[in-house]
Amino acid sequence: xxxxxGLVSQGKQPLFSFGVITDVQYADIPDGRSFLGxxxxxxxxxxxxxxxxxxxxxxxxxxxSINLGDIVDGYCPKDQSLDAVKKxxxxxxxxxxxxxxxxxxxxxxxxxxxxxxxxxxFPNVDCAYFDxxxxxxxxxxxxxxxxxxxxxxPQDHPHxxxxxxxxxxxxxxxDKNSPNGLMDLERRFLKFNGGVGKEQLKWLDKTLQDATNxxxxxxxxxxxxxxxxATSKEALLWNCDEVMDxxxxxxxxKVCLGGHDHKGGHSVDSCGxxxxxxxxxxxxxxxTDAFGYIDVYEDRLSLIGTDRMASCEMxxxx
Ligand SMILES: Nc1ccn([C@@H]2O[C@H](COP(=O)(O)OP(=O)(O)OC[C@H](O)CO)[C@@H](O)[C@H]2O)c(=O)n1
Numbered sequence: 001x002x003x004x005x006g007l008v009s010q011g012k013q014p015l016f017s018f019g020v021i022t023d024v025q026y027a028d029i030p031d032g033r034s035f036l037g038x039x040x041x042x043x044x045x046x047x048x049x050x051x052x053x054x055x056x057x058x059x060x061x062x063x064x065s066i067n068l069g070d071i072v073d074g075y076c077p078k079d080q081s082l083d084a085v086k087k088x089x090x091x092x093x094x095x096x097x098x099x100x101x102x103x104x105x106x107x108x109x110x111x112x113x114x115x116x117x118x119x120x121x122f123p124n125v126d127c128a129y130f131d132x133x134x135x136x137x138x139x140x141x142x143x144x145x146x147x148x149x150x151x152x153x154p155q156d157h158p159h160x161x162x163x164x165x166x167x168x169x170x171x172x173x174x175d176k177n178s179p180n181g182l183m184d185l186e187r188r189f190l191k192f193n194g195g196v197g198k199e200q201l202k203w204l205d206k207t208l209q210d211a212t213n214x215x216x217x218x219x220x221x222x223x224x225x226x227x228x229x230a231t232s233k234e235a236l237l238w239n240c241d242e243v244m245d246x247x248x249x250x251x252x253x254k255v256c257l258g259g260h261d262h263k264g265g266h267s268v269d270s271c272g273x274x275x276x277x278x279x280x281x282x283x284x285x286x287x288t289d290a291f292g293y294i295d296v297y298e299d300r301l302s303l304i305g306t307d308r309m310a311s312c313e314m315x316x317x318x
Contacts, residue, residue: 012297014295014296014297014302015135015137015138015296015297015298016063016134016135016138016296017059017061017062017063017293017294017295017296018062018063018064018065018066018134018293018294018296019052019055019056019059019062019064019065019066019095019291019292019293020065020066020068020257020278020291020292020293020294020303020309021048021049021052021065021066021067021068021278021281021290021291021292022067022068022069022070022223022258022259022260022278022279022280022281023068023069023070023104023106023259023260023262023278023280023281023282023283024045024046024048024049024067024070024071024072024088024281024282025040025042025045025070025071025072025073025106025280025281025282026042026043026045026046026049026071026072026073026076026084026087026088026282027042027043027072027073027075027076027077027080027084028042028043028076028080028084029042029043029073029075029076029077030042030043031043031044032075034262035177038262038283039283039285040073040282040283041282041283041284041285041286042073042075042282044284044285044286045281045282045284046087046088046091047286048281048284048289048290048291049088049091049092049281049291050091050094051289051291052281052289052291052306053091053092053094053095055291055293055306056095056096056097056291056293057094057095057096059293062097062293063097063134064097064098064099064100064134065092065095065097065098065099065100066099066100066102066140066221066257067092067099067100067101067102068102068104068221068223068257068258068259068260068278069101069102069103069104069106069107069223069259069260070104070105070106070107070223070259070260070280070282071085071088071089071101071104071106071107071120072084072085072088072106072107072110073106073282074105074106074109074110076110078110081110081111082111082115084110085107085110085111085116085119085120086119089119089120099121100132100140100142100221101120101121101122102128102142102143102144102145102221102222102223103116103117103120103128103144103146103152103223104145104146104223104224104259104260105146105149105151105192105193105194105223105260107120107152108146108149108151108152109151112152112153112154113128113152113153127144128144128146128147129141129142129143129144129147129200129203129204130142131207133216136214136216137215137216137217137298138216138217138218138219138296139207139211139214139216139217139218139219139252140218140219140220140221141204141207141208141211141218141219141220141221141253142221142222143196143200143204143220143221143222143243144196144200144222145193145194145195145196145222145223145224145237145260146194146223146224147159147194147195147196147197147200148162148163148166148194148195148196148197148238148239149163149194149195150163150164150167150176150191150194151191151192151194159197162197163194163195166189166195166238167189167190167191170186170189170238171189171190176190176191177190177191177192178190179233179234184233185228185233185236187233187234188233188234188235188236188237188238188240189238190234193224193234193235193236193237193238194224194237194238195237195238195239196237196239196242196243201242201243201246204243204246204247205246205249208246208247208249208250208252208253209250211250211252212250212251212252216252217252217254217316218250218252218253218254219253219254219255219256219257219301220247220253220255220256220257221256221257221258222237222243222256222257222258223258223259223260224236224237224258224260225237225240225256225258225259225260225261225265225275225277226240226243226244226247226256226258226275227240227244227256227267227269227273227275228240228267229265229267229268229269229275230258230261230265230266230267230275230276230277231258231260231261231265231275231277232261232263235260235261235277244269247273248271248273251318253273254273254274254301254314254316254318255273255274255275255276255301255314256273256274256275256276257276257277257278258275258276258277258278259277259278259280260277261277262279262280262282262283263279263280263283264276264277264278264279264280264309264310265277266310266312266314268317271318272316272317272318273317273318274301274314274316274317276303276312276314278290278292278309279305279308279309279310283308284307284308288307288308289306289307289308289309290305290306290307290308290309291305291306291309292304292305292306292309292311299315299316300313300314300315300316301314302314
């Protein structure tokens with residue numbers, strides 16, 4: 001059987017399947033461009049989401065969907081932020097199943113965490129990282145890539161202060177979103193990125209130990225990518241090295257999914273873990289789409305992408 005975007009089914013039934021989309025970055029404003037000049041279609045992006053939900057529902061066998069973050073764009077007029085987030089959430093709610101969201105920098109430009117987490121139905125409204133297990137053999141670990149961040153926390157919050165100190169130490173530019181002069185992987189030390197804090201790292205370690213004890217395979221999800229092979233250096237998590245050190249201690253993690261770097265990417269790291277950064281809905285010119293679903297097997301994930309989201313076979317290496 002043939003799929004869109006070139007995959008060929010291997011005949012076996014998946015254990016389960018789920019929908020994916022990222023970087024909708026909706027705003028009711030005219031089309032624009034990224035800082036680097038890439039076109040952005042702020043109004044069309046909600047149409048891409050509507051098409052995704054329709055497609056997921058038509059599939060009939062997707063047991064949940066994942067939104068990898070950045071639901072509303074930073075250029076959304078601030079007096080419209082709440083309505084814009086509610087409007088996008090309403091579209092996700094048309095999906096016939098649970099939707100797991102994560103927060104991105106653009107979400108945090110619009111609303112503080114205290115407002116976002118309840119609106120996005122996080123399992124615990126005080127914490128943006130969590131895990132869930134759709135079937136006993138698999139566990140999903142959702143990381144908060146803006147745990148240590150200069151955006152989203154109150155100005156006097158310890159995590160804001162830690163982030164500002166970190167940026168001042170690592171990035172000498174007065175514009176902390178500018179990578180000018182930063183070399184190679186240091187180009188990730190930008191204000192629109194963030195890091196995973198110590199408590200969350202401990203939680204990640206404990207959760208992966210628990211998954212190992214339960215003989216579960218793990219998919220890690222984070223808005224901010226974790227491997228330089230799958231993303232521009234400017235879009236990497238500040239402490240991707242620390243997070244990957246924890247992940248590599250365990251054999252259970254098979255795939256990491258990300259958003260944030262709109263062009264998308266795929267790599268296999270030195271320990272055989274797949275990293276798939278998904279293509280953004282925001283950059284779809286009208287008439288095009290970027291969403292997909294993932295078939296989960298015992299030995300691989302198969303991403304079936306639509307249009308600008310490339311299909312991808314991720315066979316487990318360990
Ligand atoms: N002062 C700046 C600001 C940004 N850049 C570079 O521009 C790229 C991304 O900026 P932008 O499009 O505004 O960021 P988004 O959060 O909307 O999107 C995230 C990107 O997709 C992550 O790649 C980036 O390359 C910056 O370094 C800059 O040079 N100077």
